[in-house]
Amino acid sequence: MLSAFSAGAALGATGGEPAAVAQVDIAPCLAATAADDMDKANAACAAVIDNEKTAKADLVKALVARGALLARHDQIDRAIADDSRALQLDPTLADVFNARGELWLKKGDKPKAVQDFGAALKIDPNHEKAKANHKAMARELERIGAQMAVAGKPSFNCVRASRAVEKAICRDRELADLDREIFGSNARAVREARNPAEAKALQREQDEFIARRNAGYGRPGYDLKKAMQERLQRINGVDGY
Known part of the structure; x- marks a missing residue:
């Protein structure tokens, strides 16, 4: 038995059939975030996100899911960090750009919010939430610009x-x-x-x-x-x- 095991291990180590690598299970993370369970999600998602063996696609899913959960619990900075990391891995996620834009808006950073809403629309011109958000913010920035233009100026010349x-x-x-x-x-x-x-x-x-x-x-x-x-x-x- 021992010799058979040793032979199998050696085969995997010397170029025969590759040794099987345990797949990281993302299900507990997704289930905990969907259930809005912060305690379980913290542990389950960290196990996925902090594991260097996690597949890229699964890592993105875990980051997006945890980011959404953190946003619901008003942990804005942590949510932005998760969304930002997910977008670095996959910059084609219109929903995540829009979500991060809404988080920037909560922080009061309107220019960054508009930038993210615009990025979402470049990816998906028909993204309804991003269109509404971008339009509202564009009007707000125009209003702020108009106020700044007259700031410090009286009603007369x-x-x-x-x-x-x-x-x-x-x-x-x-x-x-x-x-x-x-x-x-x-x-x-x-x-x-x-x-x-x-x-x-x-x-x-x-x-x-x-x-x-x-x-x-x-x-x-x-x-x-x-x-x-x-x-x-x-x-x-x-x-x-």
């Missing part, structure tokens, strides 16, 4: 500013933003007025504020920033409406 108070507003980004918000909020209030008389009264109140601001700036005790903040709050109401 600083080149034509002649009053001391206007020049002070132009020199201070915070005051400039306040001025633009006051102008926009007042325009909204006038536009949404219930009747022409109310709209006229609202605009008159704004004109009176500007007149007081112009006259008060530079006088002892006058706080321009405070006056502007109070005006914005008055227009929008205590709750911001």
Whole structure:
């Protein structure tokens, strides 16, 4: 018996029939992630993912499954790490690009989210989730870009500013933003007025504020920033409406 065993082992080691290699069982990992069982999944998936003998296709499946489970449990960074590793192994996974994009969005990284949604659409132009996500994020980035374009700029042209108070507003980004918000909020209030008389009264109140601001700036005790903040709050109401 011993000699027969030794002969068989030697055959495998010297170029005869190759010795059988035990296949890594991915089923427990997939079952645990599908059941949303974090405890079992941690052990079962690690046994697959950390095993250098795991086949590439099975490794990708385990990473994607564990990544989805981690995402459901708000372990965002770990989920991104699993999705990223899966995409390194197989960069054709549109679903995983979209999933990672949604994770980037949860982290507040909008540029990376848009990049992943775009990558998903390059792979699958008809990917419905990626299309919806990409469209929504493109609009959001356009809105942010528009806000950045006017950030630090008041409602009036600083080149034509002649009053001391206007020049002070132009020199201070915070005051400039306040001025633009006051102008926009007042325009909204006038536009949404219930009747022409109310709209006229609202605009008159704004004109009176500007007149007081112009006259008060530079006088002892006058706080321009405070006056502007109070005006914005008055227009929008205590709750911001």
